[in-house]
Amino acid sequence: MTDAHLHDKTPKGVSRRRFITGTGSILGAVTLAGHTTPAQAKAALVPAPIPPGAHVPALVIGTGYGGSVAALRLAQAGIDVHMIEMGMAWDTPGPDGKIFANTTKPDRRSYWLRTKTKQPLSNFLGFPIDKAIPRYTGILDAEEMGGIIVYQGRGVGGGSLVNGGMAVTPRRENFPAVLPSVNTDEMYNVYYPRANSALGVSTIDPAWFETAECYQYARVGRKHAQRSGFPFVFVPDVYDWDYMKQEAAGTVPKSALEGEILYGNNYGKKSLQKTYIAQARATGRVAISPLHKVTSVRPAATGGYTVVIDEINTNGDTVTTKSVTADRVFFAAGSVGTSKLLTKLKATGALPGLNSEVGKGWGDNGNVMCGRANHLWDPTGKLQSSIPCSGIDNWAAGGAFAEVAPLPTGIETFASFYLSITKNPHRAQFTWNAATGTADLNWQTAWKQPSIDMAKTIFDKINAKEGTIYRTDLFGAYKIWGDHLTYHPLGGAVLNKATDNYGRLHGHPGLYVIDGALIPGNTSVNPFVTITALAERNIERIIAADL
Numbered sequence: 001m002t003d004a005h006l007h008d009k010t011p012k013g014v015s016r017r018r019f020i021t022g023t024g025s026i027l028g029a030v031t032l033a034g035h036t037t038p039a040q041a042k043a044a045l046v047p048a049p050i051p052p053g054a055h056v057p058a059l060v061i062g063t064g065y066g067g068s069v070a071a072l073r074l075a076q077a078g079i080d081v082h083m084i085e086m087g088m089a090w091d092t093p094g095p096d097g098k099i100f101a102n103t104t105k106p107d108r109r110s111y112w113l114r115t116k117t118k119q120p121l122s123n124f125l126g127f128p129i130d131k132a133i134p135r136y137t138g139i140l141d142a143e144e145m146g147g148i149i150v151y152q153g154r155g156v157g158g159g160s161l162v163n164g165g166m167a168v169t170p171r172r173e174n175f176p177a178v179l180p181s182v183n184t185d186e187m188y189n190v191y192y193p194r195a196n197s198a199l200g201v202s203t204i205d206p207a208w209f210e211t212a213e214c215y216q217y218a219r220v221g222r223k224h225a226q227r228s229g230f231p232f233v234f235v236p237d238v239y240d241w242d243y244m245k246q247e248a249a250g251t252v253p254k255s256a257l258e259g260e261i262l263y264g265n266n267y268g269k270k271s272l273q274k275t276y277i278a279q280a281r282a283t284g285r286v287a288i289s290p291l292h293k294v295t296s297v298r299p300a301a302t303g304g305y306t307v308v309i310d311e312i313n314t315n316g317d318t319v320t321t322k323s324v325t326a327d328r329v330f331f332a333a334g335s336v337g338t339s340k341l342l343t344k345l346k347a348t349g350a351l352p353g354l355n356s357e358v359g360k361g362w363g364d365n366g367n368v369m370c371g372r373a374n375h376l377w378d379p380t381g382k383l384q385s386s387i388p389c390s391g392i393d394n395w396a397a398g399g400a401f402a403e404v405a406p407l408p409t410g411i412e413t414f415a416s417f418y419l420s421i422t423k424n425p426h427r428a429q430f431t432w433n434a435a436t437g438t439a440d441l442n443w444q445t446a447w448k449q450p451s452i453d454m455a456k457t458i459f460d461k462i463n464a465k466e467g468t469i470y471r472t473d474l475f476g477a478y479k480i481w482g483d484h485l486t487y488h489p490l491g492g493a494v495l496n497k498a499t500d501n502y503g504r505l506h507g508h509p510g511l512y513v514i515d516g517a518l519i520p521g522n523t524s525v526n527p528f529v530t531i532t533a534l535a536e537r538n539i540e541r542i543i544a545a546d547l
């Protein structure tokens, strides 16, 4: 790389001298002097927790899928990265010797700054099951906004800490509707394979599936789907299937077979901490500051951006407010986090160049849940793996793809449980509320009706065929549909609208969006593989063209 090249590609507003120093002496020293040793390069990395006044070449807000991809690829390109994460590091065991709490015994580790649990399945046999817990910076955020509860992971690893690990690539024919401005061939030939490989995605051994006690519920799901003529598909996951076999054999500590999901997974799941983030740290160029929350980004007088960060304690209180500078900032705070931040920064004049697409195009991936009551001769099993491995694909005919999900209660429930992803057309918008100082979302509860209708194309038919009924006791006293929530927030800073076709925010060179906020509301399947693959595509272009 020549000096002239550096000059050409320096973002507007970042002085060339600043950019070279700002790259932690890595690009600068390596290319201009050619003498930097790995030890010197490492010494230049700003340590965590990030000190006030620090200057970093690349600052990544959030440590979920988008952020982890950005950090790894930037580091591999020789650029020092600092990741800022509002949640905890999740690297220290609690009093029970485990890092994460069990799903059946939520404690302070389970929820983000709540004094009572907010379980997605709020009731059982009609009775509320939420309970009091101490307020703490726990792992699962149940964020209540505009008529919907949006569940999100908090901590180093983002959503990968709490999710089911279902790693689904959309059917190729559905992709153009998901991301119309992205080349389908490139995604399926290059970036989906790259993402799947780096995430460690694989599919359950079909022979083991047939006999495993813990997947009786999925086999019942298959039987019912097929008897009604629906295509039943195995769904890949990032869980280590060999580990699960050992759990079933009783030779290792149990995780999926102990019902762990939602509040973290102690053993078999390959969260980002074990994949992208581990690789990123191994480069020696990535530092992570947990319990740090970005509250502002604005152009710095000296070039680059000033980033304001609150360091918080485990009660959620701000301990210190720090100001740092960064040559480039990657927004990877998740669909909700990125959208809220950008909406605020545009409205308050911190980033006046952002366009009017910011905050728009937010959707819930059409999530809706339901349970079915099976006959007594059709038990789904006491032991249920918390990791789903299968789904019912009625996307083309009915606009719904349903995960056959577990109900890992430890007792026989005679219930089949499903999370459907549907082609819900509604999109909401974040707007700044100056009176409350919050970014509000205008989602409406009634907007879930199309999702219910699409899910019914599957389950009304199965119920009619099997002579069964919906469970009415899981989401309230008499409520069939879990239509109050989403696990899959998407959009709010949509690709090729709020940003260019690679995630560069309009109006502010050197600012990028690289997470689920780029995807306009729906992916037709579970989203994280698409978020990861899109981030791989975008960062490759950004590194090649901008750095």
Ligand code: FAE
Pocket: 061, 062, 063, 064, 065, 066, 067, 084, 085, 086, 087, 151, 152, 153, 154, 155, 156, 157, 158, 159, 160, 162, 163, 164, 165, 166, 167, 168, 262, 292, 293, 294, 295, 332, 333, 334, 335, 337, 338, 341, 487, 488, 489, 514, 515, 516, 517, 526, 527, 528, 529, 531
């Ligand atoms: P995400 O992973 O949410 O990461 C954003 C990170 O930014 C988080 O760690 C935040 O704490 C952090 N952050 C936010 N604001 C700030 C700030 N101001 N300063 C510093 N840090 C901040 O974003 N998807 C699937 O594909 N398959 C599944 O099986 C699946 N199951 C799920 C189950 C549950 C219970 C949940 C909640 C989600 C599930 N998902 C699943 C969704 C998936 O986890 C989600 O789409 C991705 O995690 C989104 O990735 P992003 O990189 O956009």
